[in-house]
Amino acid sequence: MNIIIRENYNEMSRYAAGIIAGLIRSKPDCVLGMATGSTPIGTYRELIRMHRDEGLDFSNVRCFNLDEYLGIGLDLSKPYNEDQSYARFMYEELFKNINIKKENTSVLDGRAKDPGKLCKWYEDEIKRAGGIDLQLLGIGGDGHWAFNEPGSSLASRTRVQALTKQTLDDNYEMFYKNAGTAREDMPHFALTMGIGTILEARNIMMLASGIKKAEVVAKALEGPVTSQITASAIQLHSGGITVVLDKDAASRLVYADRYAHVEALRKRYSI
Numbered sequence: 001m002n003i004i005i006r007e008n009y010n011e012m013s014r015y016a017a018g019i020i021a022g023l024i025r026s027k028p029d030c031v032l033g034m035a036t037g038s039t040p041i042g043t044y045r046e047l048i049r050m051h052r053d054e055g056l057d058f059s060n061v062r063c064f065n066l067d068e069y070l071g072i073g074l075d076l077s078k079p080y081n082e083d084q085s086y087a088r089f090m091y092e093e094l095f096k097n098i099n100i101k102k103e104n105t106s107v108l109d110g111r112a113k114d115p116g117k118l119c120k121w122y123e124d125e126i127k128r129a130g131g132i133d134l135q136l137l138g139i140g141g142d143g144h145w146a147f148n149e150p151g152s153s154l155a156s157r158t159r160v161q162a163l164t165k166q167t168l169d170d171n172y173e174m175f176y177k178n179a180g181t182a183r184e185d186m187p188h189f190a191l192t193m194g195i196g197t198i199l200e201a202r203n204i205m206m207l208a209s210g211i212k213k214a215e216v217v218a219k220a221l222e223g224p225v226t227s228q229i230t231a232s233a234i235q236l237h238s239g240g241i242t243v244v245l246d247k248d249a250a251s252r253l254v255y256a257d258r259y260a261h262v263e264a265l266r267k268r269y270s271i
């Protein structure tokens with residue numbers, strides 16, 4: 001595991017965007033797994049800047065999103081703050097600002113009549129695209145990856161998940177409150193890639209920032225692998241793993257000095 005600790009959110013975001021841009025430059029038709037939430041917004045802004053100022057080209061990039069609320073989907077007739085779909089988030093925060101092709105952006109449609117069939121189709125679609133080269137991930141306050149809530153099987157596939165109280169609280173504060181939605185009216189279920197699906201990505205990059213994530217980050221990276229912290233499945237991944245943290249999110253790591261030492265060594269020997 002390559003654990004990178006940066007001074008603050010902006011530096012974390014710049015580092016993460018640099019990794020994604022490097023992949024796009026070396027493999028212009030790469031397949032990216034995208035994440036929503038407050039954490040990746042800075043990374044997306046930096047990618048938009050690179051597209052604008054440096055010509056970073058997304059025209060052959062393919063994207064798959066991790067998850068979506070059940071019951072809602074992209075509705076461009078509404079203002080952004082009234083459309084809380086993750087499809088809308090991706091459109092506003094990234095897709096509309098870069099030259100990615102619409103048909104290359106796959107997001108689970110929360111309005112699907114048969115969610116089980118959609119989930120199966122999504123898994124097949126990822127395979128048809130050749131698998132995910134780099135999956136971007138945050139980590140929830142309850143340790144989840146995507147919407148794989150505590151207790152999810154670490155072999156789980158794309159499916160419908162009930163959301164925990166903590167996730168509902170976190171996301172209500174972050175998104176739904178601004179739209180004036182009552183807490184009980186926000187979706188209580190979601191469609192999500194499974195942990196087994198995520199672990200098949202060839203490379204994984206997890207981001208976390210802020211003191212509120214410090215404890216759960218330490219549990220996921222340095223604690224036991226457990227379905228109670230589904231992000232701890234990162235320890236089971238067999239491909240390239242990068243974790244980019246700001247200082248606050250890294251502040252409860254026991255081995256932070258070792259990670260900094262390893263980063264310095266890699267830099268020195270260009271490994």
Ligand code: PGA
Pocket residue numbers: 036037038039040137138139140141144145146174
């Ligand atoms: P956040 O959410 O980026 O808004 O903290 C992360 C997550 O739930 O995975």
